[in-house]
Amino acid sequence: MRVHDLVETKEFFIGETKPNFHVIYEKFENNDAVYVDGVVQTKKMGIEEIVQIFRGEEDSLCNVERYCIGKEYPNIEAVLAKVKESHREIFISE
Numbered sequence: 001m002r003v004h005d006l007v008e009t010k011e012f013f014i015g016e017t018k019p020n021f022h023v024i025y026e027k028f029e030n031n032d033a034v035y036v037d038g039v040v041q042t043k044k045m046g047i048e049e050i051v052q053i054f055r056g057e058e059d060s061l062c063n064v065e066r067y068c069i070g071k072e073y074p075n076i077e078a079v080l081a082k083v084k085e086s087h088r089e090i091f092i093s094e
Helices: 076-086
Strands: 002-012 021-036 039-057 060-069
Touching: 002 039, 021 076, 039 076, 060 076
Parallel strands: none
Antiparallel strands: 002 021, 021 039, 039 060
16 A cells, blocks of 8 residues: 655745635655555655645645646756746736
């Protein structure tokens, strides 16, 4: 069984996005867990870092877009630049 442990989270662009939009960074430690002879054994599968754009209230969010760090984008800064470029509609206009 795959286990995704959320080890870090952070919201970006607080105060810069329109109401009900959230840009969230999440870091997961992924493990494979198996039950063998009465013992749970885990094997580390690696780290996964993503940035997601959500729309909605805090108790009911819809995913707008998801960006994977390390696959399509080399780092968090590249993802945040892409969010600013591709999702101008979520930001408060000055």
